[in-house]
Amino acid sequence: MNTTTTIHVNRDVKAELKRQAAEMREEFARRGTLVINVLSSPGSGKTSLLEATAKHWHNRRRMAVLVGDLATDRDAQRLAPFCPVAQLTTGGACHLEIPLVQRGLETFGTDDFEFLFIENVGNLVCPASHDLAEHLRVVLLSVTEGDDKPGKYPKMFRTSNVVVISKSDLLPYVPFSVKAAVDDARLIQHDLRDFTVCSLTGDGVAGWCRFLEETREQMIADASASATPTLSAREPLAR
Amino acid sequence: MHEASLVRSLLSQVSNLLLEHNGESVEIIRVEMGPLSGVERLLLEIAFEQQVHDTLCRGATLQVEEVPLSAVCRDCGDEFDIERFRFVCPSCNSTRVRVTGGDEFRLLDVDIQTKEEALPR
Ligand SMILES: Nc1nc2c(ncn2[C@@H]2O[C@H](COP(=O)(O)OP(=O)(O)OP(=O)(O)O)[C@@H](O)[C@H]2O)c(=O)[nH]1
Ligand SMILES: [Mg+2]
Ligand SMILES: [Zn+2]
Numbered sequence: 001m002n003t004t005t006t007i008h009v010n011r012d013v014k015a016e017l018k019r020q021a022a023e024m025r026e027e028f029a030r031r032g033t034l035v036i037n038v039l040s041s042p043g044s045g046k047t048s049l050l051e052a053t054a055k056h057w058h059n060r061r062r063m064a065v066l067v068g069d070l071a072t073d074r075d076a077q078r079l080a081p082f083c084p085v086a087q088l089t090t091g092g093a094c095h096l097e098i099p100l101v102q103r104g105l106e107t108f109g110t111d112d113f114e115f116l117f118i119e120n121v122g123n124l125v126c127p128a129s130h131d132l133a134e135h136l137r138v139v140l141l142s143v144t145e146g147d148d149k150p151g152k153y154p155k156m157f158r159t160s161n162v163v164v165i166s167k168s169d170l171l172p173y174v175p176f177s178v179k180a181a182v183d184d185a186r187l188i189q190h191d192l193r194d195f196t197v198c199s200l201t202g203d204g205v206a207g208w209c210r211f212l213e214e215t216r217e218q219m220i221a222d223a224s225a226s227a228t229p230t231l232s233a234r235e236p237l238a239r
Numbered sequence: 240m241h242e243a244s245l246v247r248s249l250l251s252q253v254s255n256l257l258l259e260h261n262g263e264s265v266e267i268i269r270v271e272m273g274p275l276s277g278v279e280r281l282l283l284e285i286a287f288e289q290q291v292h293d294t295l296c297r298g299a300t301l302q303v304e305e306v307p308l309s310a311v312c313r314d315c316g317d318e319f320d321i322e323r324f325r326f327v328c329p330s331c332n333s334t335r336v337r338v339t340g341g342d343e344f345r346l347l348d349v350d351i352q353t354k355e356e357a358l359p360r
Contacts, residue, residue: 002263002352007256009346013249013270095241126241129277154324155275158338188326190334 017131021098024133028116029223034216035116037132039156040140042122045166047075048199049140050117053212054082056205061213063115066104068096070121084108095126098133114216124149128156135219136212142167143174147181150188157188162195164208169198242278245344246286253349254295262351265299269348273341274308274324308341 012018028035038046050065057063064084067075076087086104088096101118118134120127139160141149144167150157157163163185165178182194193211197204253268272278280303287301308321312328313335319328326336 001355003355004266004350005260005262005353006348006350007260008348009252009256010348012343012345013245013252014344126277129241151324155277158275158324158326187334188324190326190336 021131037134044140044142052199067119143176150185242282267350275342
């Protein structure tokens with residue numbers, strides 16, 4: 001005779017993935033590597049911002065980039081003159097996942113970096129659901145995309161720590177209010193930091209770089225202050 | 240978007256539960272999803288139908304419970320549901336809110352069939 005038994009679980013289906021990401025995040029923090037997941041629609045200026053960042057630091061900071069691309073190594077080639085870069089060809093996948101990141105890290109060998117940028121695949125939807133063990137999730141919104149976009153992609157903006165308004169040199173030519181865009185984003189995520197940059201002229205890049213340096217110093221202080229460092233204050237996918 | 244891989248993970252977790260409990264078969268799998276779980280219900284159900292036959296869960300039914308996006312205000316402590324992704328407290332208008340539910344895809348519980356030991360007469 002058979003009987004029915006109910007097994008109570010009540011657990012996030014992605015609990016194991018999230019635990020793995022949190023563990024990697026702590027390990028990066030212990031080694032002093034600030035991990036930054038950079039996201040946006042296609043062409044908002046992710047690679048350009050990373051080029052401008054590398055130029056600004058000009059080898060004074062050790063940075064590396066993992067760049068996700070559907071099919072080509074064009075972004076990797078653009079960044080290669082400035083810093084170590086590993087190409088993650090996703091073969092059509094619309095977002096990066098941790099195993100791809102791990103494979104990319106292997107190509108760097110034992111090198112330690114102060115800043116590890118992960119340029120995600122251009123997409124404002126799917127990457128929002130994937131924690132890549134980053135300490136900072138940064139979403140770019142270029143002024144040609146329209147200032148109404150944050151509300152249309154709530155998960156992306158809710159789970160981000162920073163919004164970078166990019167291509168500020170084009171503001172005179174398009175109907176885009178930086179204030180309206182940032183206000184709309186803050187209705188979704190109160191704690192968002194915002195920066196406005198032009199990667200072509202370098203306008204605003206110094207402030208962005210200073211913020212990254214301060215965030216890394218804070219991360220190191222937090223990691224040494226507690227035996228089991230947590231970055232709850234800026235945990236990505238924050239509730 | 241990534242419902243297929245979520246379902247793969249769900250079915251492997253439930254299959255493991257079945258083995259752990261020495262079950263015969265899985266009857267019902269209850270899951271919960273909310274507006275920020277990144278899951279589309281129809282795509283989830285289609286992915287489930289496509290995959291379930293090839294697993295230990297074959298024959299199981301998926302029951303999906305949709306929950307609202309819920310939050311608590313970090314300023315006044317009010318608890319409320321978030322409508323249309325406006326993260327604003329209805330009591331004090333603060334935007335400092337913490338999400339407490341509706342942002343995950345959760346496995347709630349599983350009904351399995353187990354063979355009852357032959358009872359002594
Ligand atoms: N006017 C102006 N153009 C910019 C700026 N930043 C980037 N661009 C241009 O925008 C285009 C796209 O920039 P990318 O840096 O390739 O954008 P991306 O986000 O890396 O693109 P994908 O990786 O394909 O998603 C290029 O033609 C850049 O030259 C800027 O600050 N101002
Ligand atoms: Mg790029
Ligand atoms: Zn309130």
